Amino acid sequence: xxxxxxxxxxxxxxxxxxxxxxxxxxxxxxxxxxxxxxxxxxxxxxxxxxxxxxxxxxxxxxxxxxxxxxxxxxxxxxxxxxxxxxxxxxxxxxxxxxxxxxxxxxxxxxxxxxxxxxxxxxxxxxxxxxxxxxxxxxxxxxxxxxxxxxxxxxxxxxxxxxxxxxxxxxxxxxxxxxxxxxxxxxxxxxxxxxxxxxxxxxxxxxxxxxxxxxxxxxxxxxxxxxxxxxxxxxxxxxxxxxxxxxxxxxxxxxxxxxxxxxxxxxxxxxxxxxxxxxxxxxxxxxxxxxxxxxxxxxxxxxxxxxxxxxxxxxxxxxxxxxxxxx
Amino acid sequence: xxxxxxxxxxxxxxxxxxxxxxxxxxxxxxxxxxxxxxxxxxxxxxxxxxxxxxxxxxxxxxxxxxxxxxxxxxxxxxxxxxxxxxxxxxxxxxxxxxxxxxxxxxxxxxxxxxxxxxxxxxxxxxxxxxxxxxxxxxxxxxxxxxxxxxxxxxxxxxx
Numbered sequence: 440x441x442x443x444x445x446x447x448x449x450x451x452x453x454x455x456x457x458x459x460x461x462x463x464x465x466x467x468x469x470x471x472x473x474x475x476x477x478x479x480x481x482x483x484x485x486x487x488x489x490x491x492x493x494x495x496x497x498x499x500x501x502x503x504x505x506x507x508x509x510x511x512x513x514x515x516x517x518x519x520x521x522x523x524x525x526x527x528x529x530x531x532x533x534x535x536x537x538x539x540x541x542x543x544x545x546x547x548x549x550x551x552x553x554x555x556x557x558x559x560x561x562x563x564x565x566x567x568x569x570x571x572x573x574x575x576x577x578x579x580x581x582x583x584x585x586x587x588x589x590x591x592x593x594x595x596x597x598x599x600x601x602x603x604x605x606x607x608x609x610x611x612x613x614x615x616x617x618x619x620x621x622x623x624x625x626x627x628x629x630x631x632x633x634x635x636x637x638x639x640x641x642x643x644x645x646x647x648x649x650x651x652x653x654x655x656x657x658x659x660x661x662x663x664x665x666x667x668x669x670x671x672x673x674x675x676x677x678x679x680x681x682x683x684x685x686x687x688x689x690x691x692x693x694x695x696x697x698x699x700x701x702x703x704x705x706x707x708x709x710x711x712x713x714x715x716x717x718x719x720x721x722x723x724x725x726x727x728x729x730x731x732x733x734x735x736x737x738x739x740x741x742x743x744x745x746x747x748x749x750x751x752x753x754x755x756x757x758x759x760x761x762x763x764x765x
Numbered sequence: 766x767x768x769x770x771x772x773x774x775x776x777x778x779x780x781x782x783x784x785x786x787x788x789x790x791x792x793x794x795x796x797x798x799x800x801x802x803x804x805x806x807x808x809x810x811x812x813x814x815x816x817x818x819x820x821x822x823x824x825x826x827x828x829x830x831x832x833x834x835x836x837x838x839x840x841x842x843x844x845x846x847x848x849x850x851x852x853x854x855x856x857x858x859x860x861x862x863x864x865x866x867x868x869x870x871x872x873x874x875x876x877x878x879x880x881x882x883x884x885x886x887x888x889x890x891x892x893x894x895x896x897x898x899x900x901x902x903x904x905x906x907x908x909x910x911x912x913x914x915x916x917x918x919x920x921x922x923x924x
Contacts, residue, residue, distance in 0.1 A: 572880075598820060602821070724821070728825060729828070735832045736839040739840035739843065740843045743847060
């Protein structure tokens with residue numbers, strides 16, 4: 440697996456990346472430290488050059504699927520094959536071969552025109568539903584906050600995509616564990632998404648997209664520190680933050696000079712093209728109900744004692760009545 | 766006060782029995798719905814069963830049914846230790862079903878804790894927990910089927 444970025448990408452990234460790469464990840468958030476790492480993206484700096492997209496594809500190429508064809512016949516027929524292997528060059532949306540793409544928005548806000556570009560990928564939620572609700576444990580959250588899908592375990596049921604508020608994971612049919620089980624009846628491939636270069640981060644390196652950016656759009660660090668920086672940046676630029684509260688909080692924070700409601704109307708959204716809407720905490724309702732589970736044993740025991748007391752009293756009265764009548 | 770009012774309690778069929786059947790029905794359905802199968806196999810297309818394809822709905826229903834099951838298990842266990850044990854004792858089938866329910870509750874509660882923000886179990890533990898929960902569920906369903914077919918009761922009177 441290539442752990443270095445090619446000369447082409449590096450030159451595209453420019454010398455600015457050099458200093459950033461040398462800096463590495465702040466030690467507080469290294470693999471040895473369980474603090475969740477977050478990235479801050481100052482989108483007013485992004486020029487949409489695509490260096491991050493190219494670096495992501497290059498560094499993650501060994502993780503991309505190599506499906507076996509022909510694909511197994513799927514039953515029932517409503518199960519559709521999803522094949523991106525012949526469209527590997529697609530870079531205008533998220534696919535199993537493109538985990539990061541540039542979204543653009545041309546907007547007029549408060550009388551000023553903005554041509555903004557945003558690198559879009561997995562948000563790496565603080566409490567990721569894709570990980571928590573995966574029925575097989577194929578989705579994992581690392582102690583440093585990275586959520587990743589294990590391509591050796593994933594069956595491609597796409598539940599992670601359905602529960603993700605941004606529908607980030609993308610499926611490739613014809614690869615993975617399901618081929619060894621019941622390929623026609625269970626599963627449909629493997630889901631893929633940004634793993635924020637977990638293997639590079641484990642070595643103290645920067646994710647490829649962060650390292651190669653010529654404009655230093657992104658920085659990475661412990662979430663608390665990144666949050667402070669995001670607020671300082673938003674205050675300085677009179678900007679807006681996305682990702683602090685979305686889905687209960689994410690480890691990807693965008694700062695924009697234009698409100699995200701405005702941006703969301705200007706960007707192209709749809710399959711493989713995530714929105715920028717406000718997102719409520721998907722796990723909150725279920726986790727609130729966890730409290731009910733703490734109270735449930737108490738309620739059960741209290742009800743049994745109440746019932747026991749009531750019946751014992753009733754029996755007592757019955758016995759007294761019987762002895763009086765005798 | 767009479768310390769032994771168990772004769773009027775017993776472990777007979779009643780409204781609690783039907784509550785138990787209802788809880789088990791919902792918990793099994795919503796549990797299986799955590800896997801992407803109901804939509805794939807057209808079951809969610811049956812009128813009234815569309816909710817089985819909505820993961821967050823089935824997630825919440827599973828939690829509610831689990832809370833009710835825990836309350837019912839503690840109710841029945843307390844009732845047994847308070848009084849019913851003087852009249853009845855658990856059968857082998859009762860021990861089997863009870864043990865499997867306890868296993869399901871313990872593995873389920875650990876999965877609920879895993880789902881809370883800030884809880885990060887190791888991936889291997891999560892895989893084992895998921896598998897244990899599913900295996901316990903399947904064994905419990907077999908035990909239910911066996912008990913229904915051969916009319917096995919939870920308890921029998923102390924002779």
